[in-house]
Amino acid sequence: MALRELKVCLLGETGVGKSSIVWRFVEDSFDPNINPTIGASFMTKTVQYQNELHKFLIWDTAGQERFRALAPMYYRGSAAAIIVYDITKEDSFQTLKNWVKELRQHGPPNIVVAIAGNKCDLSDAREVPEKDAKDYADSIHAIFVETSAKNAININEVFIEISKRIPVADAAGASPGKAFKLGRQASESRRTCC
Numbered sequence: 039m040a041l042r043e044l045k046v047c048l049l050g051e052t053g054v055g056k057s058s059i060v061w062r063f064v065e066d067s068f069d070p071n072i073n074p075t076i077g078a079s080f081m082t083k084t085v086q087y088q089n090e091l092h093k094f095l096i097w098d099t100a101g102q103e104r105f106r107a108l109a110p111m112y113y114r115g116s117a118a119a120i121i122v123y124d125i126t127k128e129d130s131f132q133t134l135k136n137w138v139k140e141l142r143q144h145g146p147p148n149i150v151v152a153i154a155g156n157k158c159d160l161s162d163a164r165e166v167p168e169k170d171a172k173d174y175a176d177s178i179h180a181i182f183v184e185t186s187a188k189n190a191i192n193i194n195e196v197f198i199e200i201s202k203r204i205p206v207a208d209a210a211g212a213s214p215g216k217a218f219k220l221g222r223q224a225s226e227s228r229r230t231c232c
């Protein structure tokens with residue numbers, strides 16, 4: 039079975055739940071006392087998609103303003119970006135739109151964009167209507183999903199939707215994301231940097 043490596047970065051304002059989404063996806067756990075990311079952190083997870091294995095190389099960027107200038111290192115060469123906002127914070131949705139603009143101007147031309155409206159378990163405190171976010175996502179041809187890292191809602195779905203949008207590898211494997219024949223199952227790994 040072919041293995042494809044897909045670099046994915048998470049972008050968004052601090053506190054929207056980027057790290058929590060990654061932890062839920064990779065470790066299937068949620069830490070209510072998770073610390074803000076410093077610089078960026080890196081995790082991988084391999085999942086089967088149709089007749090391929092997709093190894094997600096996930097860069098979780100820090101949302102704090104002082105780390106903003108580092109972001110291009112992580113979205114450069116990415117097959118996909120997951121831009122996260124908090125459905126209870128209108129400001130975080132405006133920040134998301136700025137990330138979309140930045141990706142358009144400086145990101146890889148064919149990058150798959152996924153918008154995740156996180157913390158949908160807090161719908162009583164909602165500030166961003168789901169329809170507004172969905173309409174915006176449709177207008178930029180982005181994947182849209184509301185998620186809850188806390189309650190494990192729609193987390194795997196984000197990555198499945200990304201897999202669906204990654205172009206099928208051609209015979210030479212020359213498509214976004216490296217493809218090669220799998221000799222043995224890749225092991226999962228985790229490290230942090232900066």
Ligand SMILES: Nc1nc2c(ncn2[C@@H]2O[C@H](COP(=O)(O)OP(=O)(O)OP(=O)(O)O)[C@@H](O)[C@H]2O)c(=O)[nH]1
Pocket residue numbers: 050051052053054055056057058059069070071072073074075076099100101102156157158159160185186187188189
């Ligand atoms: N209720 C609820 N809280 C969440 C959810 N996801 C994350 N949180 C909480 O939101 C806070 C911030 O989560 P993080 O995952 O650190 O957010 P981040 O976007 O990675 O923040 P930075 O690392 O600073 O960029 C933490 O207190 C989490 O427990 C969710 O789906 N629901």
